[in-house]
Each structure stands twice: as C-alpha cells, then as structure tokens.
Amino acid sequence: MEAATEFRGAAVAAWRWLAGPERWTRRRTAGEAVLALLMAVLAAGTEEIIGGDGWRPAAVAASAMVLSLLRRRFPATVLVVTGALAPVLPGYVVLLMLVGWSAGRHISDAGRALAALAGAYVLYMATTLLDAWDWQGALRLAFVSTIYFLATTVVPGLARRYWAQRRTLLHALQDRNRRLLRERSMVALQARLRERQRIAQDMHDSLGHQLALISVHTGALEVDPELTDRQREVVGVLRNASVTAMHELREVVGILRDGTEAPVDAGTGGAGAPDESRRGTAGIEALVEAGRAAGNTVALKRTGDGPPLMAAAGHAAYRIVQEALTNAYKHAPGAAIEVELRYEPDAFVVEVVNAAPARPAGEVISGGQGLTGLHERARLVGGMVHAGPVDGGGFRVAGVLPYGGGGESLPQAAPLVDAADDFRQQSTTLPRSHSEPVMDWRSDPWADLSRTERELTMALRENRTRSRGSGVALGCGIAAAAVVLLVLAVGFGAFFLVRAVGNSMIDPAEYDAISVGASEQEVRDRLPSGDSVAMSGLRGKGPKEPEGSRCLVLMSSDVPEDITVETEPVFRFCFKDGKLIEKKAYDVRR
Structure with missing residues (x-):
C-alpha cells in the first residue's frame, strides 16, 4: 500500500514537472496524453509505410511520445532535437509541425526563439545533406528542404508566437482598463465621502441645534401648571417626537459620515425613544401609537x-x-x-x-x-x-x-x-480575468458606478468584442497565409519531384537498344542526365564500377505490380575513353 502511494506521488510529481510553471487541469492532462499517443501512432505508421522494419517503428513511436510530452518543458531543446532527426526519421514529419507550433508559444525570449529556430534549421539541413549527399543535386536539395522547413516549422511557430503575444497584450490592456476604472471609482468614492461628511456636519450643526431647542422648550412646557391634561398630553407627544427626530438625525449623520448606523442608546431620550428610533418592522407599531396619541x-x-x-x-x-x-x-x-x-x-x-x-x-x-x-x-x-x-x-x-x-x-x-425598469440600479461587472470573482454593487462598493462610468464600461466591452473579432479575423488571415504557403511549397516540391524523376528514368526497351561500344556522346544524347534528387540514394550501390570509368545510373520507368517490394530496378551505363564499356541492370534496396 505504501509503495503504491509513493509511486502515485512520484507520478504526480513527474507530471507536474512536465507541465512546468503552468498548472494542468484534468482536461489539459487528458489532452496532452491523447496528443502524445497520436504522435506515437502517426510516427509508427509513417515508418511502417516507408518500409521501416524490426524495432525501428516502435522506437520512433516511443521517442515521438517523449518529445511531445517534453515540448512544453524544454521547447528549444525539443525543437533542435526534432529538427536534427526529422530528415532521417520520416515518422517525425507531423511531430516537427507540432514542435514548431509549440515553440512559438513557450519560448518567451525572442532572441532565444530565433536561436532555436536557426539551430534546428542548421541541423535539419546538415542531416538532410549527409543522409542523401550528392554534389550535383546539393543545391536543389537544400532549396527544397529550406522551403519545407519554413512551411512546416517556421511559419507555424511565428503564427503561434504572434497569437500568444497578442493574447498577452489584450490581457494586459484589460487589466489596465480594470485598474483605471477601479481607480476612477475610488476617486469618485472619496469625493462622495467628503461631500457626505460636509452634509452630515451641516445637518448636525443646524437641525441638531433646532431639535434640541424644541425638546428643551416642550419639556419645560410640559410641566407648566396652567396646562390642561389634554394639552400636557399633546406637549408630551411633541417632546417625544423631537427626541425621536434627534435619534434618527444622529443615525443619518452616522450613515453619511462612515456608512454605518449609529448605535441606539437604551437610556437616551424620553420614554419610548429607543423603540421608536428602530427603523424596521418592529418600529411600525410605535409609528401607529404616535399617530393615535396625536388624535x-x-x-x-x-x-x-x-x-x-x-x-x-x-x-x-x-x-x-x-x-x-x-x-x-x-x-x-x-x-x-x-x-x-x-x-x-x-x-x-x-x-x-x-x-x-x-x-x-x-x-x-x-x-x-x-x-x-x-x-x-x-x-x-x-x-x-x-x-x-x-x-x-x-x-x-x-x-x-x-x-x-x-x-x-x-x-x-x-x-x-424587472431589469428593464431598473437600469440605473443594475450592477455592472468590470472586465476581469477568469480567476476574479464577479463584482457588483452588493459585494463591492467600488462597483457602484455612475451612469457615465457604466457607459464607459459598456463601450469597453464593445471594444473588446470588436477587437476579439478583428483578432480572430487576423489570426485566420495568418493561418490562411500559412496554408497557402504550405500548399505552394508542396505544389512546387511535387512539380520539382516529378521533373526530377522524369530526368532520371528510362524505359527498359531503351536500355536494350543501346549497345556496348557505342560513343559516349551518342549514348548520353539518347539518355536523360540523371542529375536529380531522386537518384541521390541509388548511386554507389550495386556491382563494383569498372576502374577509371564514369557511370550514369538511371531508374526504370516500369512500375512494379507489388508495391510492397523493397527493391528498385536501376540501369547503369559506364563510360571510359569516350565509349560505353559496360551496361548493367540490377536491383537496389530502397
């Protein structure tokens, strides 16, 4: 049990280490696991289709899965390693696109991102030229490889980097707008507090003095022996009303000054004053009794x-x-x-x-x-x-x-x-990040915005919606441009490949028509030049070439019925002293 708990803890720690500074949710974790598995399946399938055998597809699949999981933790290193291995491991084709896209987001420093792309490109080109080295076709191969690397790695990385920087800028602008609105609300709140304190002071100095005089005079009048009982009762009602008014004035002054009600002293004022000053349903009965007492x-x-x-x-x-x-x-x-x-x-x-x-x-x-x-x-x-x-x-x-x-x-x-009938009192939520709680007038006093502030907030919302729409449009434009560039690169590569294949293939009947001993110039005029990328992997294979001869290797134009055959039929013509001294037909393993 303890071993299982320790293993689980180690697995969780390792997964958090893979996530880096970002905290992965369960959805993100599941997505990363599925994506790594997809990269492994695509890598193994590509290797199997091309002709990899034995342990190679499984090893490529495992390495693709590991690199996919490490691309967030070590984006630059994974980009360089994938770029170096992609030319010799065809299963890394899709992984190279994913790594380029991810590197644009997770390499924060622009210089470091440029260095990582440059390093990956240099290693990609070096591995490509070393794997299929041919002095005559090196320039064409470098050109095609450069176009392919730009379309599959650099363009996705730049597009993702632009998208990430734009999102960061939008979030910064939203935070700045939220802080400005909050600061503006604070300034308005301070101005309101100062005005309320001034009003409270004026009410206390003027009304308080007048009510105190009324209370004193009615108290003295109540004990006047010349008054009748009915008059004395009415004067008592007036005195109690003045005392109650003084209590309520004190509460209002307290609310104006600091936003809290003043406490009610049970022993202050005349009889019944504390109950009458309770402003709730319990004080309604006192209002009724006071009205009855007044006749x-x-x-x-x-x-x-x-x-x-x-x-x-x-x-x-x-x-x-x-x-x-x-x-x-x-x-x-x-x-x-x-x-x-x-x-x-x-x-x-x-x-x-x-x-x-x-x-x-x-x-x-x-x-x-x-x-x-x-x-x-x-x-x-x-x-x-x-x-x-x-x-x-x-x-x-x-x-x-x-x-x-x-x-x-x-x-x-x-x-x-109805909300439509109470526009001015409805709460307005300020622009916020997904981690902040909703603020309204019931929980945040700074969200008690004026009409002008509400209109400003609504305008910011509309502006954010428009900017989001324009950002989507701009992002779609960049993605469309990247797709167009990729299509052009693929089309150009296909055209170039078809042309190169056409310059390196002959019909078997043409091979049979050429006789040994014929002039080298005559034979070369009848045959294609063979100067193409398609022939780079076929030269130097097959029987030993005659000493001191120069050989021309061409492919056969016949397509084998069984496409699973792992050999390629080729024709070789060797020249010496201006004549054809040997021609051979043999099979070369792909």
Missing part, C-alpha cells in the same frame, strides 16, 4: 406569518409606513387610516390606506420627494412601491419587499422589479 384614527392589522426581513428591507418597510402616515396627516387631516402588514408566501406586503379627508387640508408644505424616495429605496432592496388614489376619494401606498435570511447582505434571488 388621529390609525388602525394596525397583521396577516400571516413569514420569515424575517433583511435589515435593509425592514428599514424600507418602516420608511414606507412613516412617509404614508405623514402624507395622510398633511393631505387628509382627520381621515381614518389603516396600516396592514401581510406576510405573503413569496414577499412581504405593507399597505397604508387613508379614507377621504373629513375636512379640507390647509396650506401644505411639501418637498415632493417623499414618494420618489420610497420608489428608489424599494428598488435598492429588490422590491417595488405603488401609490395612487382609491375609490371613494382616499389614497393608498403599498410596498412589496422580498424576504431574506436576516443578514445584512441582499439575497441572491431574482429581484421583484
């Missing part, structure tokens, strides 16, 4: 039972009731008011309905922003508010708010408001 007819009705509201949603419910009651007091004095809290299966509903006013309202001072603020507050928590007249001359304000788990963060459920 208004206010009824409270609770229906159903459900999970607790989030702190923000409870705060919104409290503000909806508070604003609706305030509007009813101002616009419908003396009218009966009904407050209903309903716990529906999917949402919490708060509804405030007042009847038609019993007497006309006097001059009312109104800022006109109360209901608008309720709409915005409900939207921020994923709810909605409806306000409008009802049959009989009354008015109705209703809010629908989502439930929550009781935490301070908003739920991840879909909001009750």
